[in-house]
Amino acid sequence: MATIAPNSGSWLHCGYHLTSAIVAPALLSLPFAMAMLGWVGGVMCLTLGGLVTFYSYNLLSLVLEHHAQLGKRQLRFRDMAHDILGPGWGRYFVNPLQLGICYGAVIACILLGGQSLKFIYLLSEPNGSMELYRFVIIFGSLILLLAQMPSFHSLRHINLVSLCLCLVYCTCTTAGAIYIGESKKAPAKDYAVTTTGVNRLFGVFNAISIIATTYGNGIIPEIQSQGSILQNFMVNGKPLVNKWFLLMTNVFTFVQVIAVVLTYLQPTNVVLERKFADPKMDEFSVRNVVPRLIFRSLSIVIATLLAAMLPFFGDIMALFGAFGCIPLDFVLPMVFYNLTFKPSKKSIVFWGNMSIAVVSTVLSLVGAVASVRQIVLDAKTYRLFANM
Template identity: 25%
Template structure:
């Protein structure tokens, strides 16, 4: 039986070993479910009620539903394009970009967007992990001396100096599974706690009180917060690359089954948190729904600890493709030898960079909006559709052609609006923030 894998070529794996056929392809279909859940459901779900506070019931619900449908379609496209050339597997987003846009233009279109998503996610998860660990300790130990948020982010980052030495995707499967379970648990806790609490006194569903200009930029930022919540596409091909493939059962069958499972979990997490969280707090909701919830204390502490466990796994899922890219570059251009020294230098440097950025810019909601627009909208909303049009060439004005162009238009609009809004809000919030406190 001949595997539908890439033509033999010497490649270095994330475990530092030279192989003939690239990634180790022995993952089961359910691996793709919890890897995708871990990649997609994370910090973004906690900010959805906050995005609703700026968008309102109608536009917020519509944008959330539209994003779920559009990104499910583009996820399907990515999975189908993984083996769109018989006998070849596009194991990385950049490989598919080269095929669609050409060997010179492809990397310049795809790689920056993918890196923005992966590095941006890891920076946001540094902030989220530190915030949730701080909140957990404040609730669990009310008599303890409170320490600054920056120190909690440093503790979270310190953990990843060790976890980053795990060699490849399959080696973080247990961490990813735990993270996926945690995401379902804390999302459920969030909306159940909101439902049990009921609407706060004098709850208001009017738009947040601010100037017209500020409201416009905050609405733009809310677009990015929603797009940040649909983030799994940036690592979809890397996840699919670990699944075995034969002519009788190509990898797209198992990957699509896993993706459907992930999107089902996504729906039962996102929609209740967004709608019930907004119903409970209205315009008074915080940029992280767990900040708004105070009681019961033990339940909120547990939810924060679950978020912490989840973002530990999420960080690694997004970091693995970056580790692979950095190590390949260091081997080819700096003559590093595969092995422990390479991993220590490359991965420790990357973790240190994301840690420094997270400590410097701990603006949770603004970071979500900025990275959501600048990186997530292209990789999840419209780049897959553009590549589909180029590679598959659907008949002009057909339903398939029309759906793709609508998705491209919506994705580009979200990207422009949320990038502007998130960047402006980071500048505005930074003017009142004391750095490294």
């Protein structure tokens, strides 16, 4: 929460915010992960990821409740690291990691919003000449206006709409997939994993990183690098479903991405406004409005510029995701619990937590290597302001 925000949110509002942060358009990258893992491996990883993250979030809740009862209410991840691991871990590891991941998500979502706008444009003007960076700037300009909402609590209604749209576009993509599967125009079905050898191995680790980051938060590591949203609903540029269906689904995705950007912008806002705002004055006072306007606008302008310049940012974000999302969601909760409650070293809980933390650390490192490899392979296509 921003330092000048009123602490008036309910548990229901918290649910809206969590949904926008987690159930985001990153869901649309799951088919890509499933294609690399196959049906059996994909379903197993999805199920395991869901169980582990559910468990880790419960551990975080227990740790937060325990420290609150001791009179140390922890509002941020870095506060937990500061109190449990030590000041250095909170300041120099967890805080930069979380800020980098969240701001990277803002850049990635602005790029995704621009891609969604371009897709909508090409549906109506198949031979249109507008390039991607223009759509990114249009989307960034919209975010520039909405980012001036003073606090996290101000986003509660937007995030409620986000929750509804998430359900709608997931329903649309599911219905579209079923329709295409039964259509005579559909290409031949082939569910086999086509890659072999080293490519298949790295593909598996990439897929696991995608699933982990999708469960962990709304970071989008692969959608951008895979081209237009819902591209599997088209063959050779020709839609396999009605254009109005593609248009409607992309509009829902576009609007939902707006809520995701605003949600992931909050940690940056907190850092800036803690330094330049006055929490003792009203959030709409000139003393608070002026620095908010300046620094939030600067933050969005920089993110929009990077998104327009680096349309291959998805590859870079995959690397950040491997280094950031897995440690924050699969490693630190287990470590926090063990250090806070100190379960017996002979107990299943202790060794279960340690096993999850160690395996997740290994997956994080291997996923980072796989991401670097993908960057190297795609480097030949990199060009500033590329029209991807």
